[in-house]
Amino acid sequence: MEKSIYLILENGTVFCGKSFGASHDVTGEVVFTTSMTGYVETLTDPSYYGQIVIQTFPMIGNYGVMASDFEGDVPKLSAYIVREWCHDPSNFRCEGDLDAFLKASNVVGMYGIDTRALTKIIRDCGAMNARITTTLPEDLTQINREIHEYRVKDAVKSVTCKEVRVYKAEQEKYNVVLWDFGAKRNIIRSLQEKGCTVTCVPASTTAEEIMAYHPDGIMLSNGPGDPAENTTIIAELKKLCEYRVPTFGICLGHQLLALSQGAKTTKLQYGHRGANQPARDMETGKVYITSQNHGYAVETSTIPEFAKACFINANDHTNEGITYLNMPVFSVQFHPEACGGPRDTMFLFDRFIAMIDQNR
Ligand SMILES: NC(=O)CC[C@H](N)C(=O)O
Numbered sequence: 001m002e003k004s005i006y007l008i009l010e011n012g013t014v015f016c017g018k019s020f021g022a023s024h025d026v027t028g029e030v031v032f033t034t035s036m037t038g039y040v041e042t043l044t045d046p047s048y049y050g051q052i053v054i055q056t057f058p059m060i061g062n063y064g065v066m067a068s069d070f071e072g073d074v075p076k077l078s079a080y081i082v083r084e085w086c087h088d089p090s091n092f093r094c095e096g097d098l099d100a101f102l103k104a105s106n107v108v109g110m111y112g113i114d115t116r117a118l119t120k121i122i123r124d125c126g127a128m129n130a131r132i133t134t135t136l137p138e139d140l141t142q143i144n145r146e147i148h149e150y151r152v153k154d155a156v157k158s159v160t161c162k163e164v165r166v167y168k169a170e171q172e173k174y175n176v177v178l179w180d181f182g183a184k185r186n187i188i189r190s191l192q193e194k195g196c197t198v199t200c201v202p203a204s205t206t207a208e209e210i211m212a213y214h215p216d217g218i219m220l221s222n223g224p225g226d227p228a229e230n231t232t233i234i235a236e237l238k239k240l241c242e243y244r245v246p247t248f249g250i251c252l253g254h255q256l257l258a259l260s261q262g263a264k265t266t267k268l269q270y271g272h273r274g275a276n277q278p279a280r281d282m283e284t285g286k287v288y289i290t291s292q293n294h295g296y297a298v299e300t301s302t303i304p305e306f307a308k309a310c311f312i313n314a315n316d317h318t319n320e321g322i323t324y325l326n327m328p329v330f331s332v333q334f335h336p337e338a339c340g341g342p343r344d345t346m347f348l349f350d351r352f353i354a355m356i357d358q359n360r
Contacts, residue, residue: 313333
């Protein structure tokens with residue numbers, strides 16, 4: 001029999017569920033993702049660092065876990081909540097089940113709770129902190145204070161690569177530096193497919209050090225945490241932009257780029273996390289279905305006059321992309337590299353390559 005465990009939300013609500021995966025107490029920000037598939041990518045996406053992730057889809061794990069779908073080396077999220085997990089996955093690529101994977105990765109899992117009720121609370125009250133605990137004390141005052149005070153610290157520093165790594169393209173045509181703030185692997189794969197040899201550099205790299213690689217293009221990766229906290233990176237990025245090298249930013253990369261050019265970011269009520277978020281191309285009016293995972297957004301009214309918004313979210317009209325008019329630079333809030341999610345916006349990698357070609 002699995003043990004009972006408790007989820008204590010910052011607003012005082014307590015859910016009782018069952019334990020799977022690792023079993024220890026953990027605190028984090030609770031967020032939900034609406035993806036129906038792609039849970040392996042969700043579990044290993046470094047952008048979830050410090051978060052307790054809820055899957056709104058009721059049954060998770062039916063095709064098992066396979067290392068070739070990982071988006072990072074190991075899971076960085078704090079805990080994982082599902083309605084029900086699949087004990088007997090079926091898939092020719094399956095290498096193990098969800099429970100074994102969470103145990104091996106030391107990630108706390110919770111199942112058997114009403115994830116719909118939980119998601120409704122997050123939708124109404126906004127993303128909030130929570131604690132998962134094996135023992136529920138009678139007096140919650142102390143725990144409630146700790147939950148309330150919890151903040152993710154050093155998010156980017158905790159997930160960036162420790163040293164430079166080079167990923168060769170089969171037929172190398174371009175040399176791209178990927179500034180790694182917690183990059184998903186499919187960004188690297190997508191660039192390699194386009195003939196880019198990718199030099200992945202740690203978040204602490206300076207603009208001068210990046211320029212020393214003589215890059216044809218620069219890719220700014222996704223990553224965890226509050227974008228505005230990365231003040232050193234933002235200052236380096238401002239310097240880097242002055243070299244006018246073709247640059248493409250994704251998610252956190254998009255936010256950092258905007259911040260470096262004087263725009264502001266705000267926290268969304270409960271963020272966009274899922275595989276069917278609609279992003280409207282503001283020039284053509286065409287709507288693309290995109291994969292997303294973010295809790296912050298660039299405030300449209302703060303976008304500088306030398307830039308223009310090029311995508312907006314068709315649900316809540318928040319900014320989803322910016323093109324800079326004074327330099328060969330553009331960025332998007334969603335994930336064109338997909339995984340898990342639709343490949344509708346893969347063409348943005350071609351746009352980046354075209355920018356590089358034009359600049360040569
Ligand atoms: N996936 C990402 O890059 C997320 C960016 C940022 N941490 C946010 O939550 O908004």
